[in-house]
Structures are given as C-alpha cells and as structure tokens.
Amino acid sequence: MAEVLSQQQIDELLGSLQSGNTDLTKIEEQTAAQKIKDYDFLSPKKFTREQIRLLQSVFENYSRMLSLYLSSQLRISCQTEVLQVEEEEYREFENALSDSVLVAVMGLHSDTYHVEDKQILMEMSRPISFSALDKLLGGNGSGYLINRDYTEIEISLLTYLFKQFANLLGDSWSNYFDISFSMDSIETNPQMVQSIQPDESVAIVVLSITLNELQGNLNICLPASSLEELFKSYDAKFVKANKHDAPHEKQLKRESILKQLEGTPLTVSAILGSTEVTLGELLNLHPGDIIPLESKVGPGSITINVEKLEWFKGTLGTLRKNYAVKVEKAL
Known part of the structure; x- marks a missing residue:
C-alpha cells in the first residue's frame, strides 16, 4: 500500500509550493532515485x-x-x-x-x-x-x-x-x-x-x-x-x-512421471504439403483439377506432427496395401 500523508503534511507541502520555497528539480531527483526501505x-x-x-x-x-x-x-x-x-x-x-x-x-x-x-x-x-x-x-x-x-x-x-x-x-x-x-x-x-x-x-x-x-x-x-x-x-x-533430493531420487521421480504419462493419447498427423490459393481460384476448382504443393517428392519430404507440433520428417510409402509414412529423422 502507498504511504498516506496526513492533512497537516499536505497543507505544508501545498504552502511551500505556493510560496516558491520548494525546489521542484530536487524533488524530481529524489523521486527518481532508488528507494531504500x-x-x-x-x-x-x-x-x-x-x-x-x-x-x-x-x-x-x-x-x-x-x-x-x-x-x-x-x-x-x-x-x-x-x-x-x-x-x-x-x-x-x-x-x-x-x-x-x-x-x-x-x-x-x-x-x-x-x-x-x-x-x-x-x-x-x-x-x-x-x-x-x-x-x-x-x-x-x-x-x-x-x-x-x-x-x-x-x-x-x-x-x-x-x-x-x-x-x-x-x-x-x-x-x-x-x-x-x-x-x-x-x-x-x-x-x-x-x-x-x-x-x-x-x-x-x-x-x-x-x-x-x-x-x-x-x-x-x-x-x-x-x-x-x-x-x-x-x-x-x-x-x-x-x-x-539426491540425483538418483530425482531420476526415479522423472521415470515415475514419464511412466504415468506413457498412456496419454496423442494425435499424430502426416502433412503431405501446403500451398496458398486465392479465393477466386478456390471457387473455380472442379473435379480433376490439380493443386501443386510447395513440398518436393522424395525421402524426408513428409512432415509428421504430434498434436500441433512438428516432431519428425518422414517418407511416404505403403504397408500391407495401406498408405504409410516411414519416420526418417526427429526435428
């Protein structure tokens, strides 16, 4: 809480300001100085x-x-x-x-x-x-x-x-x-x-x-x-x-926390690529049209997101007649 002045202190301050006996520059310097309690x-x-x-x-x-x-x-x-x-x-x-x-x-x-x-x-x-x-x-x-x-x-x-x-x-x-x-x-x-x-x-x-x-x-x-x-x-x-806590106790706590988090469900998504189109181009799209993506085809061209964060780079392929993505490296 800020310091509260008494009515007498307020009257004395106003009186000194009106009489011109107070140096305003000195007051500003005292205010700007570091306050020590x-x-x-x-x-x-x-x-x-x-x-x-x-x-x-x-x-x-x-x-x-x-x-x-x-x-x-x-x-x-x-x-x-x-x-x-x-x-x-x-x-x-x-x-x-x-x-x-x-x-x-x-x-x-x-x-x-x-x-x-x-x-x-x-x-x-x-x-x-x-x-x-x-x-x-x-x-x-x-x-x-x-x-x-x-x-x-x-x-x-x-x-x-x-x-x-x-x-x-x-x-x-x-x-x-x-x-x-x-x-x-x-x-x-x-x-x-x-x-x-x-x-x-x-x-x-x-x-x-x-x-x-x-x-x-x-x-x-x-x-x-x-x-x-x-x-x-x-x-x-x-x-x-x-x-x-000893170092081994901290390690045990860390392993315990990670073990409890192992069963947490996460959404993993593979991003083939992205591009930008104008609203006019989007409205004129028809079946059979091709949209070129900014990414190139090749190893490590697929971005793999965990939730909304980029975690891996991968390559598109198939596994048992299903589309699949092979993890190439971690980001």
Missing part, C-alpha cells in the same frame, strides 16, 4: 521470497478466474491483474483505508492442515463496488460517482458477490493446498475489524480491476498467523524436498 530488526519478516512467489502464482490464477466471473456476471468487459504482493504491518494497511470502506471478512478453513478460525480481509474500492451494483440492478455501470454510505440492500448484494469471490479463492488455492474460504461478514468501518493486531505482519495483494473504462483495486490482506500452518506444510513438502 529500512529493515526493522524488532519486526522481522514473516514471509520468505518463496512464499511471496507462491502467493504471486496463486493470485495470478485467481485474477484470471475473477476476470471471467465478473465478465459473465456483469456482462461487461473486465480485466484483472496482480499489481503487487508485498509484506507490511497491518497498521499500514489499516491507515491507508478511508473511514467509509467496504471490507469483507472471510474465514479460512482446512481439515487437512487443522486450520480453523483464521481470517483474511478483502477490500474493494468504492467506484468498482458501486459500478458492479449498478450493473446488477439493471444499469449500464456508470452510476459509480456516489459519495455516501452503503444501504442495507446494497450490502446484501455485495455479500452475495463476495461469497462468489470466496469460492473462487478456494479454487485458486486448490493446486497447492486443500483449503476453503467462507464469507463471514462485511464491515464498512475498518476500526470494527479487531481480529488482527496492529503490529502483525500481513501480506498485501493488490489486484487491479478494469470494468470498461473504470479502474479500481481489490486489496487482499493475508495475516501471517492465518497462513503459518499452510506454509509449514509447503516448505516441508516442496522447498526442502527439492533442495535435498
């Missing part, structure tokens, strides 16, 4: 680089599913992408929220990893939420310039929408963990969320949502305590196993 040894990082990459992969899959769902539900063009995945303290996420927001509190459940009573937060920007409500109620999605609190009917509709978001979350995590998500409640005041301590480390995932010309964010807050048991299992099964 101090490491707080009193609050060590809870998420490793591997875990951040895992979250990136999970939510890239989630963004694709969310884009398809919103496009079909709202019947408008929708694009969703992951803007950033970073770790910070919960107080930074809470301070960046305005007084009137839409925060969905979702429960995280897993019998496999003995995870229960854990929560994550999902916050949707006001323009996106009001545009979605406008579309759900039969509008064209343009009624999003609204500056007021949500009504009970609007909260009920958004609760239904967030329930579908929770189901999609479970699907996006299913490739890695056997977990599910439930829609617990919706809060319009961030101060009402008391389940996360201000100094707790959280992973913030920012998704950019574009509905036609309107763009907004969907911010997802994942507390480290909620994901602790999941990451312990992931590190034990994947990260550590991959680091300490």
Whole structure:
C-alpha cells in the first residue's frame, strides 16, 4: 500500500509550493532515485521470497478466474491483474483505508492442515463496488460517482458477490493446498475489524480491476498467523524436498512421471504439403483439377506432427496395401 500523508503534511507541502520555497528539480531527483526501505530488526519478516512467489502464482490464477466471473456476471468487459504482493504491518494497511470502506471478512478453513478460525480481509474500492451494483440492478455501470454510505440492500448484494469471490479463492488455492474460504461478514468501518493486531505482519495483494473504462483495486490482506500452518506444510513438502533430493531420487521421480504419462493419447498427423490459393481460384476448382504443393517428392519430404507440433520428417510409402509414412529423422 502507498504511504498516506496526513492533512497537516499536505497543507505544508501545498504552502511551500505556493510560496516558491520548494525546489521542484530536487524533488524530481529524489523521486527518481532508488528507494531504500529500512529493515526493522524488532519486526522481522514473516514471509520468505518463496512464499511471496507462491502467493504471486496463486493470485495470478485467481485474477484470471475473477476476470471471467465478473465478465459473465456483469456482462461487461473486465480485466484483472496482480499489481503487487508485498509484506507490511497491518497498521499500514489499516491507515491507508478511508473511514467509509467496504471490507469483507472471510474465514479460512482446512481439515487437512487443522486450520480453523483464521481470517483474511478483502477490500474493494468504492467506484468498482458501486459500478458492479449498478450493473446488477439493471444499469449500464456508470452510476459509480456516489459519495455516501452503503444501504442495507446494497450490502446484501455485495455479500452475495463476495461469497462468489470466496469460492473462487478456494479454487485458486486448490493446486497447492486443500483449503476453503467462507464469507463471514462485511464491515464498512475498518476500526470494527479487531481480529488482527496492529503490529502483525500481513501480506498485501493488490489486484487491479478494469470494468470498461473504470479502474479500481481489490486489496487482499493475508495475516501471517492465518497462513503459518499452510506454509509449514509447503516448505516441508516442496522447498526442502527439492533442495535435498539426491540425483538418483530425482531420476526415479522423472521415470515415475514419464511412466504415468506413457498412456496419454496423442494425435499424430502426416502433412503431405501446403500451398496458398486465392479465393477466386478456390471457387473455380472442379473435379480433376490439380493443386501443386510447395513440398518436393522424395525421402524426408513428409512432415509428421504430434498434436500441433512438428516432431519428425518422414517418407511416404505403403504397408500391407495401406498408405504409410516411414519416420526418417526427429526435428
């Protein structure tokens, strides 16, 4: 989340700009310089680089599913992408929220990893939420310039929408963990969320949502305590196993995978040749006409495709009175 200035800091900045005491060139140089963030040894990082990459992969899959769902539900063009995945303290996420927001509190459940009573937060920007409500109620999605609190009917509709978001979350995590998500409640005041301590480390995932010309964010807050048991299992099964596997164990795994794939059906096709004709020539074709191909007749003149990929070169012939192709070489 971006750093939020207080009203006093904003007033001081505007005053210095109006008085001419601020060097704009110096500000541009400071902005262009590399930003270095101090490491707080009193609050060590809870998420490793591997875990951040895992979250990136999970939510890239989630963004694709969310884009398809919103496009079909709202019947408008929708694009969703992951803007950033970073770790910070919960107080930074809470301070960046305005007084009137839409925060969905979702429960995280897993019998496999003995995870229960854990929560994550999902916050949707006001323009996106009001545009979605406008579309759900039969509008064209343009009624999003609204500056007021949500009504009970609007909260009920958004609760239904967030329930579908929770189901999609479970699907996006299913490739890695056997977990599910439930829609617990919706809060319009961030101060009402008391389940996360201000100094707790959280992973913030920012998704950019574009509905036609309107763009907004969907911010997802994942507390480290909620994901602790999941990451312990992931590190034990994947990260550590991959680091300490002996060469012969990797070879056995490779042979096992190849053996399981041996029975996979594949389409093999022999391409005699290809050519290009105009539409007029195609319409004037009659029985008995000859179409010259670009390939030459001879050994290795036939291309053999596996699925849609060129794999071999072969020669045309016969076998037991049937046409056949002899494989000459692999590509």
